[in-house]
Amino acid sequence: MIRTGLLFLTSALILISCTSSNQQTADNPFDGPSPWPDIRKERVQTLLPQAMQRAEVDTWMILCRSNNNDPLARHIGCENAVAPAVFIFELEGDDIRSTVFTPPGEATALREVALHDSISVVDRSPGAMVEAADYINSNHRGRLAMNFSETNEIADGLSYSQYQSFTDLLIQPVINQIVSSEELVFEWLSVKSPDEIDILRKAAELTAQWEVEAYRRVIPNQTTDKDVADFLKAKMREYGVTDAWMPDQNPAVNSGPDRGHAHPTDKIIRPGDVIQIDFGIKVYDMWVTDIQRFAYVLQPDESEPPADIQKYWDVARDANRMVLEVMQPGITGLEVDRVQRNWLAENGSMNVMWNTGHPVGYVAHDVGPSLGGAQEGRDPSSTAYEPLRVGNVFAYDGFYMWEIEGGTKTISVEEMAVVTETGAEYLTEPQEELILISSD
Known part of the structure; x- marks a missing residue:
């Protein structure tokens, strides 16, 4: 005692x-300084592919923005988004390829973070959502996870208006393959x-x-x-x-x-x-x-x-x-x-x-x-x-x-x-x- x-x-x-x-x-x-940037990169490179495989997801799309950002923003490197930006993760065998469609205002910082494979700088008109949708439509394969969920609030960062605006830009074969990211997020963050x-x-x-x-x-x-x-x-x-x-x-x-x-x-x-x-x-x-x-x-x-x-x-x-x-x-x-x-x-x-x-x-x-x-x-x-x-x-x-x-x-x-x-x-x-x- x-x-x-x-x-x-x-x-x-x-x-x-x-x-x-x-x-x-x-x-x-x-x-000392936070080890999060290095740990985040390791998590994206090693744990995210495993999570996508277990969740049977081929592509994951996250829409980021200022003021009311996605709960997963810090996990994927879009915590500093101002104008809307789209982050796409594609499973390629046991690896991940990440592509970002961002307005020019945040592009320099994203390059310096060096977390993503490709940074595509887009004009505000037509904007990141249109460019990202065109990319997905052209490279469509398998299931596309998006951040909406009834049971997991951390996987529910996509607002109704964002969902409507983005899916309106997608072709029907892609829409047919949209799934909730809740299982993917569960497997990754847990x-x-x-x-x-x-x-x-x-x-x-x-x-x-x-x-x-x-x-x-x-x-x-x-x-x-x-x-x-x-x-x-x-x-x-x-x-x-x-x-x-x-x-x-x-x-x-x-x-x-x-x-x-x-x-x-x-x-x-x-x-x-x-x-x-x-x-x-x-x-x-x-x-x-x-x-x-x-x-x-x-x-x-x-x-x-x-x-x-x-x-x-x-x-x-x-x-x-x-x-x-x-x-x-x-x-x-x-x-x-x-x-x-x-x-x-x-x-x-x-x-x-x-x-x-x-x-x-x-x-x-x-x-x-x-x-x-x-x-x-x-x-x-x-x-x-x-x-x-x-x-x-x-x-x-x-x-x-x-x-x-x-x-x-x-x-x-x-x-x-x-x-x-x-x-x-x-x-x-x-x-x-x-x-x-x-x-x-």
């Missing part, structure tokens, strides 16, 4: 240990490269470390949930990282009944509380983490948690470990989730509504297989039937839910793990025991 001491006299002093905004730190692993996993590993270590540091500064009957959140916000500013999800709800700190996805409040932390921190950071403005850590506030006469709290923790932690043991290439997310549900039922937990886990990487709830679907009263999503692949990264929980005054309390032992050739491994050391906070 991990014990904390009384390190500060008032909750206000929690923030003194952190430096002002934007100050650099000697041990910051994310001080797999992270070894370099990306190394980045996520460092970010996960930092995330978990800060959560433990935050607990060490809790003073029972004085510190509030929001004080803990403020400490973590200050650490983020100190290291120059940002929020993994909506800032108002990151971190979620909860020493009372379950609040779900919610902001921290001014509730004072009391002896007997089980505290949850759900926290994630974004590094290099590209990759995110999602990790939870739990603590128990000892009563003045306690040296260890009550037997029931200890049992709840043990069951939740063991559920997390069981999930890791079954995660491997080929198993579905539904099968993974069912392992935990059976364990919870055997050990008396209330029914937990949340999925066991979700993909994480570019956003907190990323594209990829869902580790869920076996809950009571809830139909599995389509992604729960998808097989896990090497390079999938998940944030996933080991659960236990019970009734407390004012509602329910859930321990959700959330760790990050990556699927490997032989199974799965944690990205950082998992939490083995409840963190204990003394009230003396």
Whole structure:
């Protein structure tokens, strides 16, 4: 068991240990330039062809523009588009050929990025869409993926008017072969490269470390949930990282009944509380983490948690470990989730509504297989039937839910793990025991 001491006299002093905004730190692993440009190029060259093959897509077209750009813009190099530009990726055996139709304003920058095989500069009239449609009509072969989807918002970047305008320029044989890019995007984004996993590993270590540091500064009957959140916000500013999800709800700190996805409040932390921190950071403005850590506030006469709290923790932690043991290439997310549900039922937990886990990487709830679907009263999503692949990264929980005054309390032992050739491994050391906070 991990014990904390009384390190500060008032909750206000929690923030003194952190430096002002934007100050650099000697041990910051994310001080240097972003590796994203090189990683993006590698992903396009190596992972995109594999994804297109699995999705049985021959050509992928993305329309980029200013102000309301496609969600995938940074992944394909059109994040700086102003006037409409069209990016086309064609599968040629095991390789990709990319062609860009762009107005002259962005052409120089695109050439300097050196991500694409061909940059075709077009006049604003008739424009990039007309030139790109002519190219596709002349080079038509196989299925053409476009970014519209009912189930995957990241693959749904093409507006209705854009779709209508572009398809009006295509010949009927091409139109007949148009498909949603959702399967292609799923296959591509769900797999992270070894370099990306190394980045996520460092970010996960930092995330978990800060959560433990935050607990060490809790003073029972004085510190509030929001004080803990403020400490973590200050650490983020100190290291120059940002929020993994909506800032108002990151971190979620909860020493009372379950609040779900919610902001921290001014509730004072009391002896007997089980505290949850759900926290994630974004590094290099590209990759995110999602990790939870739990603590128990000892009563003045306690040296260890009550037997029931200890049992709840043990069951939740063991559920997390069981999930890791079954995660491997080929198993579905539904099968993974069912392992935990059976364990919870055997050990008396209330029914937990949340999925066991979700993909994480570019956003907190990323594209990829869902580790869920076996809950009571809830139909599995389509992604729960998808097989896990090497390079999938998940944030996933080991659960236990019970009734407390004012509602329910859930321990959700959330760790990050990556699927490997032989199974799965944690990205950082998992939490083995409840963190204990003394009230003396």
